[in-house]
Amino acid sequence: MVEAKIDTTEPVTLIKIEGLYKLFGNNPKKFMPLVHAGKSKDEILAETGHTLGLKDINLTINKGEIFVIMGLSGSGKSTLIRHFNRLIDPTEGVIEVEGTDVMKLPQKELEQFRRHKMSMVFQRFGLLPHKSVVDNVAYGLAIQGVSKTERGAKAKEWLETVGLAGYEDQYPAQLSGGQQQRVGLARALCTDAEILLMDEAFSALDPLIRSEMQDQLIELQQKLHKTIIFITHDLDEALRIGDRIAILKDGEMVQQGEPEDILLHPADDYVEAFVRDVNRARALTVETVMKDPVNRITADTIGEALKQMKGFKGDYGYYVNEDGYQGVLTEQKLQAVYDTDKKAKLTSAHCEELEAISQDAVLETVIPDTLNAQYSLPVIDDQGEVTGQLSRSTLAEVLGNESKEVARTEPPAPAGG
Amino acid sequence: MADSGWLSEIPQLSRGELRDIRKFLDTGYREFSREYGEMIEGFFDPLLSFLVWFEKLLLATPWWLIIAIVAGLAYLSSRSWKLSLGVVISFFLIGYFGMWDDTMRTMSIILVCTLMAIVLGVPIGIAMARSDRVQMAVTPMLDIMQTMPAFVYLIPVVMLLGIGKIPGVIAVVIYAIPPVIRLTNLGIRLVDKDVLEAATAYGASSVQRLMGVQLPLAMPTIMAGINQTIMMALSMVVIASMIGVKGLGQPVLKSITNQYFTLGLLNGLAIVALAIIFDRVSQAYAKRSQRYLEGMDNG
Numbered sequence: 001m002v003e004a005k006i007d008t009t010e011p012v013t014l015i016k017i018e019g020l021y022k023l024f025g026n027n028p029k030k031f032m033p034l035v036h037a038g039k040s041k042d043e044i045l046a047e048t049g050h051t052l053g054l055k056d057i058n059l060t061i062n063k064g065e066i067f068v069i070m071g072l073s074g075s076g077k078s079t080l081i082r083h084f085n086r087l088i089d090p091t092e093g094v095i096e097v098e099g100t101d102v103m104k105l106p107q108k109e110l111e112q113f114r115r116h117k118m119s120m121v122f123q124r125f126g127l128l129p130h131k132s133v134v135d136n137v138a139y140g141l142a143i144q145g146v147s148k149t150e151r152g153a154k155a156k157e158w159l160e161t162v163g164l165a166g167y168e169d170q171y172p173a174q175l176s177g178g179q180q181q182r183v184g185l186a187r188a189l190c191t192d193a194e195i196l197l198m199d200e201a202f203s204a205l206d207p208l209i210r211s212e213m214q215d216q217l218i219e220l221q222q223k224l225h226k227t228i229i230f231i232t233h234d235l236d237e238a239l240r241i242g243d244r245i246a247i248l249k250d251g252e253m254v255q256q257g258e259p260e261d262i263l264l265h266p267a268d269d270y271v272e273a274f275v276r277d278v279n280r281a282r283a284l285t286v287e288t289v290m291k292d293p294v295n296r297i298t299a300d301t302i303g304e305a306l307k308q309m310k311g312f313k314g315d316y317g318y319y320v321n322e323d324g325y326q327g328v329l330t331e332q333k334l335q336a337v338y339d340t341d342k343k344a345k346l347t348s349a350h351c352e353e354l355e356a357i358s359q360d361a362v363l364e365t366v367i368p369d370t371l372n373a374q375y376s377l378p379v380i381d382d383q384g385e386v387t388g389q390l391s392r393s394t395l396a397e398v399l400g401n402e403s404k405e406v407a408r409t410e411p412p413a414p415a416g417g
Numbered sequence: 418m419a420d421s422g423w424l425s426e427i428p429q430l431s432r433g434e435l436r437d438i439r440k441f442l443d444t445g446y447r448e449f450s451r452e453y454g455e456m457i458e459g460f461f462d463p464l465l466s467f468l469v470w471f472e473k474l475l476l477a478t479p480w481w482l483i484i485a486i487v488a489g490l491a492y493l494s495s496r497s498w499k500l501s502l503g504v505v506i507s508f509f510l511i512g513y514f515g516m517w518d519d520t521m522r523t524m525s526i527i528l529v530c531t532l533m534a535i536v537l538g539v540p541i542g543i544a545m546a547r548s549d550r551v552q553m554a555v556t557p558m559l560d561i562m563q564t565m566p567a568f569v570y571l572i573p574v575v576m577l578l579g580i581g582k583i584p585g586v587i588a589v590v591i592y593a594i595p596p597v598i599r600l601t602n603l604g605i606r607l608v609d610k611d612v613l614e615a616a617t618a619y620g621a622s623s624v625q626r627l628m629g630v631q632l633p634l635a636m637p638t639i640m641a642g643i644n645q646t647i648m649m650a651l652s653m654v655v656i657a658s659m660i661g662v663k664g665l666g667q668p669v670l671k672s673i674t675n676q677y678f679t680l681g682l683l684n685g686l687a688i689v690a691l692a693i694i695f696d697r698v699s700q701a702y703a704k705r706s707q708r709y710l711e712g713m714d715n716g
Contacts, residue, residue: 085618087614087617087618111620111621111622112620113620114617114618114619114620115619115620116620118618119618119619120615120618120619122611122614122615124611125611126611126612126614126615126618127612127615128612128615128616128629128630129609129612129634130633130634130707139616139619140619140620142629143616143619143620143621143625143629144620187619191619197618
């Protein structure tokens, strides 16, 4: 298992799950020893008639991140998300939200917790068919006992935010699937809950609407900074919106990490088989595949520059001064200048122009530039500092990796239904 | 009991034993009714005074006002001129053929019985929907209530409370209540689990779930049950008249014993007219209160 490395400054843990087990059946407690003894899901089902839903799940979710839980159907992801607000009670384990042990909450407090701390978006929308759109959005507030005018006004605002102004008095059945899910999203946002649970929220939508909704979610998240737990069976979706991803298989956590970790270092064949079909060019950013910036020249004079260039492979280097990246220097040209004036200062005038690429760019967008360029392309950060370089061969290696792995790995065992 | 030949003859209690059992139960029940009859009657007294008051009210109201009120209610619940016009014509004809007072009496008792069936039946149905155990206990009772001939449970009721309105109401309610109970139970159990889960996820308490989600979504089914209950109550009118409930049933009973074909037919038709009016009005109301279902097809 790859430990998640978190590079944001001091992440605050919001949700912690420890040693979570769920055994479905009439008498789960009785058969927990079998689970601890390491029997497989199928063995337990055959011996006891109990279904092992989740096995030893441990995870921490940080404030303000989008945490994606992904897996195929039957992997236990929908079961897992229902543990966060205790729509399903675990057989064993600890669920802590902001240090509160959710398992210990009595019914009344649990209701308060659900009203104020978390809201949820469902795969099949779960809208109240007998209430108008605006009443649906206001539902969470109505449950809290907020007055009708106040919650109506708030619901209208959120409907506008999700782009459904003017649909207030329609009934859910009169809307399309995408519109219904926007209502579902508005309903979830309307309670101002800090944590958003999204259970395959976009899976029932057609691809175009789905990617529209993903964009909208990302856009909203940049403004709202919620903590979002997102369930999906679609790795592309997971990579697109997730800050961190956990992969479930048959109720067990297979891998947990940032999208690039999963993509570049799949923990086992199962994950690898997932990753295989992903369009890497679209999923990876330059930063994740670039090499260290060896061809970096920081010299003051041409003589020094030539000396530096001798030290590394290739007959060119990126000229960097206090103002950051300036352009590319070639050995040929420098040598010509050096031959005429041995003491010449190095200035940006000696550079050839070579467009640098941003480290945050998606690989797909830099493919043409990289292929057309004579040299490896310099990669710069927001400040214009050279942080790496990307060559044609690196690109080919990363993108070509797929076919190699296809040949090498076995297809994964199909996940149990 | 015969000690041989039990293969050819089913083992049977002797007459004496059978008589003893009957005697024991009958005396027991008779003593029970002697002991507690008055107390139970006292318990039903408020209901009786309400029944009498309601009947008097309907009888004392001028005929045109009754017709106006019923036609108005029909219009309000259905927004259909045709139905309202039908109400006016049928009530006028009922009065014209001399059945006005009996119809008012029948209407009063049917309305009260339906109301009682709803007030008792819906909560029982809810309890059944919430607990499989309650459902297991109540279902056989409903089966008995629906199949046991009404005359059989009339006997103990009459023994206990004598003849009159109250035993009539009890008999009618016992007969008519099963549909509203069954369909309330069914309706709530059929509510979409996803919607209910969503309500739970937003922190709805069980009362909020019941009032805000389960009952409204079960309403079409519950209304179908209420409709059935009204129809069954009306069909009990003749039997109830045998234990002294006044109304359209009594002339029918008289016609049976005296072979008055026309009298029977007219009163029978009046019952049918009442039934059709109640049915159409309640169905139209149910449909109108479920307007949200209209868009379902193009979703």
